[in-house]
Amino acid sequence: MVAVIIALTGWAIFEERADARRAAVLASANVAQILADNFTSSVRQIDLGLLAIIDEMARQKRSARIDAAALAATIDRQNSRLRETLGFRIFGADGALQAGSANLAQPYGNIAQRNYFMAHRDNADSGLLVGPAEFGLTTHTWRVSVSRRISNPNGSFAGVVICSIPTKVLSENFAKVDMGSKGEVLLAHADAGLAARFPEVERSDELSFDGKLDPRFLEIIRSGARIAQYEYRSPVDAVDRLATVRWVEGFPYYLLVGVAEEDYLAKWRRNTLWLLLFASLMSAAVVAGAMNIHRRISNAGIADAALRANEFRWKSALEGAGAGVWDWDVPSGEIRYSAGWREMLGYDEEDILPGRAQSQALIHPDDHTRVAAAVREHLAGKTPRFLAELRLRCKDGQYRWILSRGMIINHGADGKPLRMIGTSTDISARKRDEEQLRLSENVFTHAQEAIVLCDVDSGTTVIDVNPAFTRITGYLREEVIGRRVSELEAFRYAQDVFEATQRALLAVGYWSGEKTHYRKNGDSYPVFLRVSAVRDDTGAANQFVAFFSDISQQKEQQRQLEQAAYCDTLTGLPNRRLLRDRLTLALAGNKRNGLHGALLLLDLDNFKPLNDEHGHALGDLLLIEVARRLGASVREVDTVARLGGDEFVVVLTGLNADAALCRREAQLVAEKIRSLLAETYVLPLSEDGGEASFVEHHCTASIGVTLFKHPDSYPDEILQRADKAMYAAKESGRNAIGFYPETAVPATTTDELAGKLIHLNWSPDYECGNRLIDDQHRALVAAANRLLTNILTGHQETQLAAQIDALMQDLVQHFKDEEAIFTAAGFPDSDGHKAIHRQLVEEAVAIVEHFHSGQLDVGEMFKFLAQNVVTQHILSADRAFFPYVR
Ligand SMILES: Nc1nc2c(ncn2[C@@H]2O[C@H](COP(=O)(O)OP(=O)(O)OP(=O)(O)O)[C@@H](O)[C@H]2O)c(=O)[nH]1
Structure with missing residues (x-):
């Protein structure tokens, strides 16, 4: 039984030692990680300072204005952030000191032969370098240098900027972690050996303590392992320790955290004595209780208590870190x-x-x-x-x-x-x-908006642009960096606009609005631009950041929305809403110029059967064609609108101050429209097997006309009047023009007899300035009126025959005279115009023949005289030579 007690006691002692060791392994690993993190964070802090100084130098170089005081202020600002370092120094391309923190001893030695200097000089992408511990001859201090290359705008080497941390500071930082009475921390450079140790060791000036590294530490460094643990005896103080060696990620440095065996086994040793004593007493006194004791021991009661006491030290050490x-x-x-x-x-x-x-x-x-x-x-x-x-x-x-x-x-x-x-x-x-950095990098790199960063002092030159800038403008980053914003083709701001914007920015700190920018290929595009001033610690605005995006699409969408709100989707014509606006505008115009306007409301006759027979798609094509014909028959200033279904409106503006003349003009246009819409429609049926087939369709329109003049009319009222007139025209048998009664001018007897047909009135507007031509035109119109009236009032055929012959002869003579005049005047399209004359003469001959053979169709005569000769030719085509014959 005694043997059992001894065996169990031995086992408990062994287990407790193993536990204590495991706790030490974990603690040293964790402390090594924490110290490595601390070292990394110190280097990153210094790097922020290096970057700030390089930025300031780059800014000065771009602006071609070297400001030593501003650079010194930047260096001092960075230095005051990092009090534990030896300060920032700038060395030129020759290795000589150029500038540095105010607290530096001067003069300073040339560093051209230092490894890190040569590394930066020979490699433009050397990045951040953390050198080995070196002895500074000026500062008489062992220190680790953190450095970056300075490049000229063309990329050539301009020197280095350095900040060093004394190795003493590193040792002091290690001391902040309670490592026990015999703990050790080593920081070693992968190539150059030990840089710092805690506790510090004596080393003479210029003499490193290379021989003081355990060979296994060196082996681990050489093997490139990230982490390793082993037991060793320190060459510095011959203490046995348990070590965790860890690579300081991203840098050529390794950390060793050594926990002294003496420390982590101290409690175990004391407890072992107690256990042995306790076991002996127990063996001697109560053999029977041995099993019970064993259970207590093995249940880690005593062992655990001992272990926990031992751990206290490690917990404190970790919490200290x-x-x-x-x-x-x-x-x-x-x-x-x-x-x-x-x-x-x-x-x-x-x-x-x-x-x-x-x-x-x-x-x-x-x-x-x-x-x-x-x-x-x-x-x-x-x-x-x-x-x-x-x-x-x-x-x-x-x-x-x-x-x-x-x-x-x-x-x-x-x-x-x-x-x-x-x-x-x-x-x-x-x-x-990390998140902030990631966010700002992300914002800059991945923003959909173009971002332009400008420096104010150097005349608003571009410091940086993001990829979206290149995507939107087509200009590469290197094409705009360093250039003045006012000179960039991408913006082309007028100088006064640019200066006003800049003044507002400096005063208020913000500007936004729409501008037109230009792509590299010369295309212009609208942007929404936001510019903010970036202020430094003193509140001075020394940078502008501008955001802009191409809003062509939004503008197009806006246009489409407006179009959808104001235009008929099928025909693209203004809808009822826009028609009302145009009518209001026309009334305002009336007020200014005192002229009348006219509104024509058209409804197609028997449109429904086309839909029923061939489907809505074909009906749509007809409506589109009607819209096209209407557009072609009025002036640009007039409005053609679709009210819906087969109802259209034409608004004629600025017609005449005299209501009677205005009515004639409206009547002329209405008739022109009526006959144009009555022409055959050839509509394509959907293609079947590659063969397109067509439907010929005949369709007419009933037209209601009303005149309007400010202030006696309002849009809705005008529309209602036209609607009534249109219904009257429908009632009268369709394909007709009806005038709203109040606006009808007292008609002459012939007009009344002529019914809905037109009576052509001459207006001075129709004159070209050539006396002969104008007289002949006027006489032709009067003869046409007389003839039409006589036909409608049932004059005798012999009378009509004489009139028709006379009119046709006058027409042929007129064409001859006119051709002589415009040819002599140098009218360039003489031949084209003569061809039209020939065509009209042919039509005239055919009509005369119809008349003599008893087949005269009143409609045919009307169309020829009112439309083909007067409206389309004398009043329209002839205008082409007017400028030549005046
Ligand atoms: N294809 C097509 N048809 C339409 C559209 N809007 C309305 N319609 C049709 O146009 C027709 C208009 O009706 P009505 O003016 O009474 O027909 P109508 O045959 O011209 O009769 P009257 O005006 O009395 O001569 C109806 O059959 C509607 O279904 C459209 O956008 N496209």
């Missing part, structure tokens, strides 16, 4: 948190119960699955340690980003994990910075 510690009893699920952990999230001790469910409830719902998977993998032995970035809920309900690392430190006899401990570090600030 800014990490909270958690301790998870896997079988029971209980998790205990250190005071530092709770503080990090703002909890008091009593706020968090140790149950697993309560702990899990702190995890952000979106991170649950990911974290649970990482835990499961580690518990299953698939990962060497647990590592996760997750959001935990603070007491105030906000979430903080936490980096959690952990490791199983105790397994049961059956191999199941019993205990896992780990650390949590608050990485919210890092996440925020």
